[in-house]
Amino acid sequence: MAGREVAVTAALALLSAAIALYGPPLRSVLRRTFSLHKAQSVEDMENFFQLVRNIVPAPTLKKHKGQDGQIGVVGGCQEYTGAPYFAAISALKVGADLSHVFCAREAAPVIKSYSPELIVHPVLDSLSAVEEVQKWLPRLHVLIVGPGLGRDDQLLSNVRGIVEASKARDIPLVIDADGLWLIAQQPALIQGYQKAILTPNKMEFSRLWEAVIGGPVDDRDHRGSVLRLSQALGNVTVVQKGEQDLISNGQQVLACSQEGSSRRCGGQGDLLSGSLGPMVHWALLAGPEKTNGSSPLLVAAWGACTLTRQCNHQAFQKHGRSTTTTDMISEVGAAFSKLFET
């Protein structure tokens, strides 16, 4: 054998030995780097499907009502009654057992009339709003703050008190819509709270960025931007919705590109924040063992984004341009089974 061939054979043998020895840790480092800087591989996507499947509670006859999730939605005012309804009914359709809405007095009869399945509390604009909601906090697993809340100062001041009371009880918070308006006014309210998930659309993301970092968002680096905002907020989980949903806890950035459709009717974001309610409860209950070391909130967020986009896809197949959020909500059961129960 020529000297050159011997060298090549020896090098290959060395490389095989190194891969055998260091392959698994090397792959894990590569995977982390990969998910930080590049789109996820198909293998990573499969992993996340599996992680979501791991957190979904197994069907059993042994449970009592409430164990699979008691979710509260804080929102609903004179103008907006659809958004809190969409969020609260989505939480139920995904699998929560009970769904409460804490709204302004005028919104309550309207929301109740949409659905007998929701428990509606007309307390949000009362002088004792914080105490009224506080009474229910011991029973709630997750609070979704903001869908259809509006921007009335008195209402927002009450919601500030509710957020503080929830933090004091370590209750996970999903903050969306006008809840994000409040956070943009007072970022300290959520700074460093590890059980918070913010779900901004494009406008809401720009407002948060302006408030927390300042200046315009760098549109050439969406991944870097979501990572930076999460870090600046003290590693609060941020879900930036858009053509791709980008999810970060300040350490990792995940992308969700599940096929949806071209239809962007109002209320899709409410379906997302509502479905996050039970997903967050299940992920935290399952713990890092079931999420294979990944942050439970990242797994919950990826699951809810994937589900919302699949609902959009299925509804669009049936209804085309007339697709509305109600059509998407009708798809939750089938979409969930297809994605997470195979």
Ligand SMILES: NC(=O)C1=CN([C@@H]2O[C@H](COP(=O)(O)OP(=O)(O)OC[C@H]3O[C@@H](n4cnc5c(N)ncnc54)[C@H](O)[C@@H]3O)[C@@H](O)[C@H]2O)[C@@H](O)CC1
């Ligand atoms: N049926 C209902 O009751 C609904 C009520 N909603 C509520 O309406 C309130 C305000 O929410 P908005 O999302 O309108 O608040 P924003 O103030 O964040 O959005 C305002 C405007 O931004 C524009 N915009 C959206 N995406 C954009 C993009 N990619 N580039 C440039 N402009 C863009 C929208 O057209 C909208 O006019 C919230 O309380 C929300 O929950 C919505 O959830 C939709 C459904």
Ligand SMILES: Nc1ncnc2c1ncn2[C@@H]1O[C@H](COP(=O)(O)OP(=O)(O)OP(=O)(O)O)[C@@H](O)[C@H]1O
């Ligand atoms: N360009 C897009 N292509 C595909 N899916 C998208 C696109 N933009 C948003 N979505 C999906 O739609 C859902 C809602 O995002 P959107 O940005 O519409 O929220 P929103 O503005 O808060 O909605 P809402 O009307 O409920 O307030 C998310 O799950 C997101 O993945």
Ligand SMILES: [Mg+2]
């Ligand atoms: Mg919204």
